[in-house]
Amino acid sequence: MTISVILAQGFNRRGRRVLPQRSRTRAYSLSVFLIVTSFVARSHAQVTFERLLNSANEPQNWLTYSGSYSGQRFSKLEQISTGNARTMVAKWVYQTAATGKIETTPLVVDGILYATAQDDRAFALDARTGRPIWMYQRQLPGDIRPCCGRVNRGLAILGDKVFFGTLDAHVIALDAKTGARVWDVNAADYRTGHSFTVAPLAVKNLIVIGVSGGEYGVRGFIDAYDADSGERKWRFYTVPGPGEPGHDTWEGDSWKVGGAPAWNTGTYDPATNQIFWPTGNPSPSNRGEGRAGDNLYSNSLLALDADTGKLNWYFQFTKHDEHDWDATQVPVLIESAGKKLIAQADRNGFFYTLDRTTGKLLSATPYAKITWTDRKDADGRPVANKNASPTLQGHTVCPGALGATNFMAPTYDPQSGFFYVTARDQCDIFSTAPQPYEPGHAFYGSAYFPSEEAEPYLGFLKAIDPTTGEMKMKFQHTSPTWSGTLSTGGGLVFSGDAEGNFIAFDASSLKPLWHFQMGGAVYAAPMAFAADGKEYVAIAAGSAIYAFGLP
Amino acid sequence: MLPGQSGQRPVLCSANRLFLQAFVSVMIPFTMAAQNPLAEDPKAAKAGEYEFRINCALCHGLGARGGGRGPDLTRAQKKYAHNDAEMFQIISSGIPGTAMPANGTNGQGVGMTDEEIWQIITYIRSQETKSSATASGDAAHGKELFFGDGNCSLCHMVSGKGGRLGPDLTGVAGSRTRDAIIDSIRNPSRRLAWGLTEATKEFPQEYESVTVVTADGKQIKGVTLNEDSFTVQIMDPAEHIYLLEKAKLKSFRKSRESAMPKYNTDVLSDKDVEDLVAFMASVGTK
Numbered sequence: 001m002t003i004s005v006i007l008a009q010g011f012n013r014r015g016r017r018v019l020p021q022r023s024r025t026r027a028y029s030l031s032v033f034l035i036v037t038s039f040v041a042r043s044h045a046q047v048t049f050e051r052l053l054n055s056a057n058e059p060q061n062w063l064t065y066s067g068s069y070s071g072q073r074f075s076k077l078e079q080i081s082t083g084n085a086r087t088m089v090a091k092w093v094y095q096t097a098a099t100g101k102i103e104t105t106p107l108v109v110d111g112i113l114y115a116t117a118q119d120d121r122a123f124a125l126d127a128r129t130g131r132p133i134w135m136y137q138r139q140l141p142g143d144i145r146p147c148c149g150r151v152n153r154g155l156a157i158l159g160d161k162v163f164f165g166t167l168d169a170h171v172i173a174l175d176a177k178t179g180a181r182v183w184d185v186n187a188a189d190y191r192t193g194h195s196f197t198v199a200p201l202a203v204k205n206l207i208v209i210g211v212s213g214g215e216y217g218v219r220g221f222i223d224a225y226d227a228d229s230g231e232r233k234w235r236f237y238t239v240p241g242p243g244e245p246g247h248d249t250w251e252g253d254s255w256k257v258g259g260a261p262a263w264n265t266g267t268y269d270p271a272t273n274q275i276f277w278p279t280g281n282p283s284p285s286n287r288g289e290g291r292a293g294d295n296l297y298s299n300s301l302l303a304l305d306a307d308t309g310k311l312n313w314y315f316q317f318t319k320h321d322e323h324d325w326d327a328t329q330v331p332v333l334i335e336s337a338g339k340k341l342i343a344q345a346d347r348n349g350f351f352y353t354l355d356r357t358t359g360k361l362l363s364a365t366p367y368a369k370i371t372w373t374d375r376k377d378a379d380g381r382p383v384a385n386k387n388a389s390p391t392l393q394g395h396t397v398c399p400g401a402l403g404a405t406n407f408m409a410p411t412y413d414p415q416s417g418f419f420y421v422t423a424r425d426q427c428d429i430f431s432t433a434p435q436p437y438e439p440g441h442a443f444y445g446s447a448y449f450p451s452e453e454a455e456p457y458l459g460f461l462k463a464i465d466p467t468t469g470e471m472k473m474k475f476q477h478t479s480p481t482w483s484g485t486l487s488t489g490g491g492l493v494f495s496g497d498a499e500g501n502f503i504a505f506d507a508s509s510l511k512p513l514w515h516f517q518m519g520g521a522v523y524a525a526p527m528a529f530a531a532d533g534k535e536y537v538a539i540a541a542g543s544a545i546y547a548f549g550l551p
Numbered sequence: 552m553l554p555g556q557s558g559q560r561p562v563l564c565s566a567n568r569l570f571l572q573a574f575v576s577v578m579i580p581f582t583m584a585a586q587n588p589l590a591e592d593p594k595a596a597k598a599g600e601y602e603f604r605i606n607c608a609l610c611h612g613l614g615a616r617g618g619g620r621g622p623d624l625t626r627a628q629k630k631y632a633h634n635d636a637e638m639f640q641i642i643s644s645g646i647p648g649t650a651m652p653a654n655g656t657n658g659q660g661v662g663m664t665d666e667e668i669w670q671i672i673t674y675i676r677s678q679e680t681k682s683s684a685t686a687s688g689d690a691a692h693g694k695e696l697f698f699g700d701g702n703c704s705l706c707h708m709v710s711g712k713g714g715r716l717g718p719d720l721t722g723v724a725g726s727r728t729r730d731a732i733i734d735s736i737r738n739p740s741r742r743l744a745w746g747l748t749e750a751t752k753e754f755p756q757e758y759e760s761v762t763v764v765t766a767d768g769k770q771i772k773g774v775t776l777n778e779d780s781f782t783v784q785i786m787d788p789a790e791h792i793y794l795l796e797k798a799k800l801k802s803f804r805k806s807r808e809s810a811m812p813k814y815n816t817d818v819l820s821d822k823d824v825e826d827l828v829a830f831m832a833s834v835g836t837k
Binding site: 146149433435438442446478501 | 598601602604605606609655662663664667779781807
């Protein structure tokens with residue numbers, strides 16, 4: 001049975017339910033048939049690059065990890081609003097039957113929800129009911145070296161295929177209708193600590209993806225693959241090799257194991273054909289000795305030409321990082337008073353706003369507890385204090401190793417004008433010790449511990465004015481959360497918490513309007529879609545995906 | 552494949568399965584070993600030290616000496632693991648019901664290979680002080696204090712006897728250092744159970760003090776059993792449990808001042824405290 005037939009039947013059943021009795025006429029049946037036909041035709045439509053460019057025109061769908069190329073994670077849908085959010089109910093739950101954290105953001109295309117889960121599962125569901133259409137699970141080798149759980153943050157979709165990166169460092173394309181594998185490319189050796197956890201980004205006919213492995217001393221890279229064939233079109237090494245600009249920011253051979261992974265999804269500006277992709281920590285993460293220099297392009301925002309992968313500009317948030325402060329937060333494109341901005345709430349505790357055409361820093365403002373810097377350079381960039389470096393016995397620094405934020409997706413709401421981000425106040429004791437590099441073995445050069453003297457960790461949802469970096473409002477969670485955020489046209493911001501709640505906030509006050517206890521901590525970001533004209537908000541928590549809507 | 556359609560998977564015939572098992576046991580000597588294949592290898596101990604810093608020191612402290620959250624692992628006698636094979640099992644699978652996570656699941660460090668686990672065990676063995684950490688105090692007197700004049704048992708339980716308001720202290724000496732226990736008696740507010748990272752927060756109770764006033768004006772004082780942004784679960788000194796919605800409360804006040812009084816030297820001498828530690832070390836640590 002083809003998917004289109006299944007969908008047509010499902011739609012027909014639902015359609016009949018809402019029809020009044022008197023409408024059971026031949027004419028009406030015909031019109032229903034026509035609607036069904038047009039719906040089915042729609043579900044066959046390919047997800048073209050044009051559709052991705054104009055994703056704002058189809059808010060019923062969620063076509064990329066962040067919902068659009070801008071990375072704003074904003075949905076125009078307004079059916080669920082500040083006026084009725086308190087009546088929201090759970091519509092369905094899909095259990096992945098996997099253990100560990102689920103970090104996925106689902107995609108929705110024309111009534112079908114596509115998502116990933118732990119251990120490199122991918123699946124397609126009826127977005128109205130949560131009923132599975134297909135499921136794929138990677139047969140992973142026993143000796144993969146994931147860093148922080150067997151996680152995956154999602155898919156890209158283009159044409160009639162979905163794409164994802166695996167924990168054994170392959171990039172694979174699946175048939176969107178069947179889940180059958182179309183192509184499978186080995187990008188790197190998993191035995192030396194390479195893996196993929198990031199949701200790829202489809203741009204033009206390319207599938208762009210960044211590697212994980214900053215815990216293993218990999219040499220980071222961002223790849224682009226031809227969506228049809230899987231052929232690699234370009235690779236940008238985030239650690240420059242001999243003869244390349246920036247190579248002299250590494251001591252000796254340290255560049256070979258320099259890290260700078262690229263494990264969170266970037267954004268794309270069609271006007272300049274630039275991909276913006278953030279990078280992570282230099283390796284070893286907590287030991288600067290042996291890699292003297294700025295360590296480009298670790299902890300940086302890279303502006304790459306989408307066609308060639310050539311570097312147009314970079315901005316390094318944390319030079320010569322010794323605290324594991326990956327800059328792998330989603331860089332968000334914002335238009336403000338005619339200015340083309342790019343904003344990033346960085347793991348190092350500062351909110352940065354840059355001119356995205358040139359990469360020039362416009363402002364850097366703390367949004368969480370920081371102790372690592374008390375001065376800025378001539379360009380306005382915070383400069384690390386000498387005594388912030390880890391020591392043999394340990395030394396307290398804020399933010400802690402997990403950062404002021406981490407991979408939790410932020411959202412920018414063009415209606416309220418605020419940038420919302422999950423933040424935490426936490427300090428850690430950072431210690432360092434020499435450690436030789438061994439392929440495939442964890443390579444931190446360090447340890448870190450909760451600071452006994454510090455206050456308990458605090459977790460927040462914060463609203464920031466991205467034009468000034470000023471923090472305007474905050475909601476304090478019971479404890480720090482790993483949930484991302486979503487804003488919608490209904491004047492709402494959605495986020496989850498470590499205690500398992502999914503919460504709808506008033507975007508103008510951060511007052512909680514509604515919550516639902518999902519029974520598992522949240523490590524994922526919410527998204528919104530519509531099916532049959534009804535708005536849904538979905539999020540992964542525990543080991544499941546939840547969809548909510550109006551009664 | 553749709554979930555539940557496992558019948559489509561190829562089923563190994565038993566001969567094949569036997570072969571596979573034999574193959575696996577030959578290929579993975581580290582897993583199957585009942586003894587540490589790297590025992591007393593100084594190179595392995597050094598490698599284990601790196602791994603320990605990354606994966607274990609968060610709770611067990613630098614040098615494995617305990618961090619207030621996890622036990623001091625330098626003592627030869629351990630609460631759960633009596634030999635290397637048991638230690639391997641614990642590091643691999645965690646200890647259910649405690650904050651000790653299974654390998655690779657604490658979301659912080661990286662997962663360890665079997666070889667790396669044996670390296671860590673070799674390292675821990677190299678750090679052990681050979682003397683068994685028998686406490687110097689008088690356990691019998693400590694027991695008298697615990698259930699008598701010290702009033703400890705009003706709130707704490709040991710071996711099924713005592714109160715429920717505070718943590719059950721059965722076996723606490725196996726999971727906390729002597730210094731941490733003494734500090735908790737002298738300065739109970741200095742370190743509530745905060746600081747467990749979310750991933751290891753199997754048991755969420757932090758024993759914060761809480762005072763609420765309900766809609767009908769009733770004041771409840773106690774400790775939090777659990778809490779989220781919208782609800783709180785409280786036990787009062789009479790061991791009544793209250794399940795409350797925060798939005799319906801007139802007031803909600805939480806404090807990190809422990810409900811436990813500060814036992815200074817006027818109340819318990821240093822010797823008394825040593826005796827209490829000896830009592831706690833004498834029960835439930837095997």
